[in-house]
Amino acid sequence: MRGTFIIFRRELAGLFAAPLAWILLFVSLLLNGYLFSLVLSQTMGDVTASLEFVFGGNFFFWALMLVLSPLLAMRLLTEEAANGTLEYLRTAPVSDAAVVTGKFLAGTAFMATLWSSLLIYAGALSLWGVAPDWGQVITIYMGAVLSSALFVAIGLVACSITDIPLLAAFLAFMSCLLWVMMPALGGMLLVQMRVLFADLFGSFEVAEAWIGGALERMDVRRHFGNSYFQGVLDSAEVIFFLTWISLFLFLTTRSLESRRWRG
Amino acid sequence: MIEVSHLTRRFGSLVAVDDVSFSLESGEVVGFLGPNGAGKTTSMRILTGYLAATSAEVLKVAGYDVLRDSLQVRKHIGYLPESVPLYKEMRVEEMMAFQGRLHGMRRKDLAGRVPEVLERVGVLGRRRQLVGHLSRGLRQRVGLAVALLPNPEVLILDEPTSGLDPLQRAEVRTLIRELAGEHTVLLSSHILAEVESMSDRVIILREGRVVADGAREELIATLGGAGHVRLEAMVGDAEAARSLLATLPGVEDVQITERVGIHDGFTLTGSGDLREDVGALAAQKGWALRELSEVRPTLESLFASLVVGEASMSPAATPQAAPAFVEPIALDGASGSGLDLMPETPAADTPSLGTPGQKDNFYSLNPFDGGGSRDLSKPVSSSESPDEGCEDEEDEA
Incomplete structure (x- = not known):
């Protein structure tokens, strides 16, 4: 635990000491803010609709997450491996799990900083305009942070495989994209398989329903939309994110450990 | 303090470290010496827990098993990798504080210890500078300071003098000499003079094997008999x-x-x-x-002959191993005198190298030639017709 916190502090300081974090924040916030004010003026000042549109209602929200999380993961893990500082960390008296968790928390904290623009917009509106539904604002914020955390964790797994930053960022991005698109892709695949299996076994319905259901359950956007976005805080939805995050952090730790053997 | 026996590490089919055994007493300064790719860095990385051994009978640092008690081992070592990995965006004292926290040092101890260590390596004046703005030599010293900060029992320094100018080298050498007694130091270099000047004992590695292990004086004295x-x-x-x-x-x-x-x-x-x-x-x-x-053969010539020994052991492999002219040393003679010289390669096995005692034996040392194209039974005479010899070489090249 102590090690995790030390690594977390250093990683966060490291992120904000380099220009990358500031540029990412600046550009993202600029676009996000512009979009928000645009929607706000177009909806004649409908606060809830504007907030919902910018934070979860359109694909820009997810695109931002999908692009930034892999970049952060790359910066946290692969750049360190390329610089050699990972060798320093991994010969320091902290466990690999602490290193991975610390880095993950730093990446998540960065994304939480980015999404805090939601709180700022809501705060500004409640000061000088119509007060938003604060309960919903808080749950949307939580959902955004948890979703980003999941993508950072997926990114870390992808980035722990290679030492080439560009390749790592690409792999991480593709993995995150695949995760988001999996339900849609899975559905298409199932349709194709239905034809194939119908010839072989006659019926494929039970398996299809089961696989389709499983895929649907992994749909991050649906999980976000069904609870957090609605202003509902459901423990099942929290557990969904935490379970997957733990699994990916575990995989990252194992992947790092395997470097001892791979060399 | 460090105990290694029958350590082997493979990378796929490549055997990087091959059945290496050695041990270091407390307070000893020992130098790993070997050409590039001899397995120095790999051995050190295994000792620090960065890499795992493929097999080893005993692998202990500071009394702890490297594999089982990796975290304990890491608490007791200061490791300076060759690339001197430091966070470029941090200031020198921030880097030191981070290292201190990782090693569980208390804030109060840290406040006293950081300036002390920085003073010792001579970078106290740079404590506020960003690590990324430091020159190679200064970074090397900061790296050393980082390794020294928790006052580890064992220091593992991979090429601590590489990339430094002669003056800085001398300073680092002096510093490491001073550390003897307080710390057990294992360092590596591919430059003999460096190792010779820093360590009491030299372990010479070649192709992953220990070919010689002994005190510097011991090595020279024993080889002196073959003078x-x-x-x-x-x-x-x-x-x-x-x-x-x-x-x-x-x-x-x-x-x-x-x-x-x-x-x-x-x-x-x-x-x-x-x-x-x-x-x-x-x-x-x-x-x-x-x-x-x-x-008298120097340690230099011992090293050279051990390294060039490659040529005689694998004749087809390395044409570039041939060019160095080597003082012939009767290795078979030395092996019987307390020195652990494993490859028993008498100088007679290397016909392509000049051997005093044969007249006119200056063969072409052209590295691009490798000796393959020339009839070795007809030496290029240096005393009778040196010009002709030169021309021959040019033609072949």
Whole structure:
């Protein structure tokens, strides 16, 4: 635990000491803010609709997450491996799990900083305009942070495989994209398989329903939309994110450990 | 303090470290010496827990098993990798504070210890600077300071002097010498002079194996027995002089080396210092002496011969291993005298290298040639027609 916190502090300081974090924040916030004010003026000042549109209602929200999380993961893990500082960390008296968790928390904290623009917009509106539904604002914020955390964790797994930053960022991005698109892709695949299996076994319905259901359950956007976005805080939805995050952090730790053997 | 026995590490089919055993006592400074790719860094990385061993019987640092108690081991070592990995965006003192926190040092201890260590390596004045703005030499020192900060029992320094200018090298050497006694130090270098000047004991690695392990003086003293006396004098009949020299007490072998102008050269091997007797004989016979000296192999020549030994062990593999001219050392003689010299490769096994005692034996040392295209039974004579020899080489190249 102590090690995790030390690594977390250093990683966060490291992120904000380099220009990358500031540029990412600046550009993202600029676009996000512009979009928000645009929607706000177009909806004649409908606060809830504007907030919902910018934070979860359109694909820009997810695109931002999908692009930034892999970049952060790359910066946290692969750049360190390329610089050699990972060798320093991994010969320091902290466990690999602490290193991975610390880095993950730093990446998540960065994304939480980015999404805090939601709180700022809501705060500004409640000061000088119509007060938003604060309960919903808080749950949307939580959902955004948890979703980003999941993508950072997926990114870390992808980035722990290679030492080439560009390749790592690409792999991480593709993995995150695949995760988001999996339900849609899975559905298409199932349709194709239905034809194939119908010839072989006659019926494929039970398996299809089961696989389709499983895929649907992994749909991050649906999980976000069904609870957090609605202003509902459901423990099942929290557990969904935490379970997957733990699994990916575990995989990252194992992947790092395997470097001892791979060399 | 460090105990390693039968350590092996493979990377796929490549055996990077092959059945290496050694141990370090507390307070000892030991240098790993070997050419690039000899397995120095891999061995060090295994000791620090960064890499796992493929197999090892004992692998202990500071009394802890490297594999089972990795975290304990890491608490007791200060490791400076060759690339000196430091966070570029941090200031020197921030980097030190981070290292201190990782090692669980208390804030109060840290406040006293950081300036002390920085002072010791001579970068106290740079404590506020960003690590990324420091020059290579200064970064190396900061790296050393980071490794030293938690006052570890064992220091593992991979090429601590690489990339430094001569002045900085000297400073780092002095610093490491000072650390002896307080810390157990294992360092590596591919430069013999570096290792020689820093460590009491040298472990020479080649192709993942330990080929020699001993104190510096021990190595030199033992090899001194294989030294010879060189004589250059105006003797008239070289063959007659040779048989005369061979009758001297203690002389085992006399070889005629070369004739330069009116002077003949001889190489005498035998026991004890033969110079006095040879000098007396020369005075008696009225030979005009030009040179009478004892040639002792240095650790340098030992190292060179061990490294070039590759050429004789795998003749087809490395043409570039041939060019270095090596003082021939009777390795088989040295191996019987307390030195652990594993590859028993007598110098006679390397016909392509010059051996004193054979006349006109300057073969082409052209690294691009590798000796493959030339008839080795016909040496390129240096004394009779040096120009011709040069031309031959150019043609072949």
